[in-house]
Amino acid sequence: MAFELPKLGYEYSALEPHIDARTMEIHHTKHHQGYTDKLNDAVKGSSLEGKTIEQILQNVKGQSAAVRNNGGGYYNHNLYWKILAPGGASNPGGELSDALKESFGSVEKFRDAFVQAGLTQFGSGWAWLVLQNNKLVVSSTPNQDNPLMDVADVQGKPILGVDVWEHAYYLNYQNKRADYLNAFWSLINWDEVTRRFKG
Ligand code: MN3
Numbered sequence: 001m002a003f004e005l006p007k008l009g010y011e012y013s014a015l016e017p018h019i020d021a022r023t024m025e026i027h028h029t030k031h032h033q034g035y036t037d038k039l040n041d042a043v044k045g046s047s048l049e050g051k052t053i054e055q056i057l058q059n060v061k062g063q064s065a066a067v068r069n070n071g072g073g074y075y076n077h078n079l080y081w082k083i084l085a086p087g088g089a090s091n092p093g094g095e096l097s098d099a100l101k102e103s104f105g106s107v108e109k110f111r112d113a114f115v116q117a118g119l120t121q122f123g124s125g126w127a128w129l130v131l132q133n134n135k136l137v138v139s140s141t142p143n144q145d146n147p148l149m150d151v152a153d154v155q156g157k158p159i160l161g162v163d164v165w166e167h168a169y170y171l172n173y174q175n176k177r178a179d180y181l182n183a184f185w186s187l188i189n190w191d192e193v194t195r196r197f198k199g
Helices: 021-043 053-058 065-082 094-104 107-120 177-185 190-198
Strands: 125-132 135-142 157-163
Touching: 021 065, 053 065, 065 157, 094 107, 094 135, 094 190, 107 125, 107 135, 107 157, 107 177, 157 190
Parallel strands: none
Antiparallel strands: 125 135, 125 157
């Protein structure tokens, strides 16, 4: 069965004023659709057909650039839409909060590390919160790579990720990536991040 572009659980305008509706619409219907279509083309008729996206990414070493880039793009945006929410809780709670304090010292220090990872990722890529051997770490990856991939420097389960490609923020923020990252923080769906942390 082919990979399908997921529907968002909210309107394109739901994240305004932090992320504008036009950016969301283009990001979903053009960029994510493009990764989805190209992934399907790359997988069709190959030994990867029928595998889950997680299985493909965990064994991406040696696969084509088309599989790596579009498979990553497909997975990463699925995660990105889910961990965004309009009017969500402003901070993580419960077990996730405790784990963040244990790994980073405080939620604030985690936030600083996460924003810094997004800011310092040169060019296009992602910043991540990764569950690695029961510990939480922050990392960043270039292009559409992610921590699930067997080619990533920091490997583990991504539970939060932010897209720092310019297409994610340029209409609203132009070159001001820091402003986008700070706005992103206020849109995080902490219930979803906690679900991924526990699951
Ligand atoms: Mn993107």
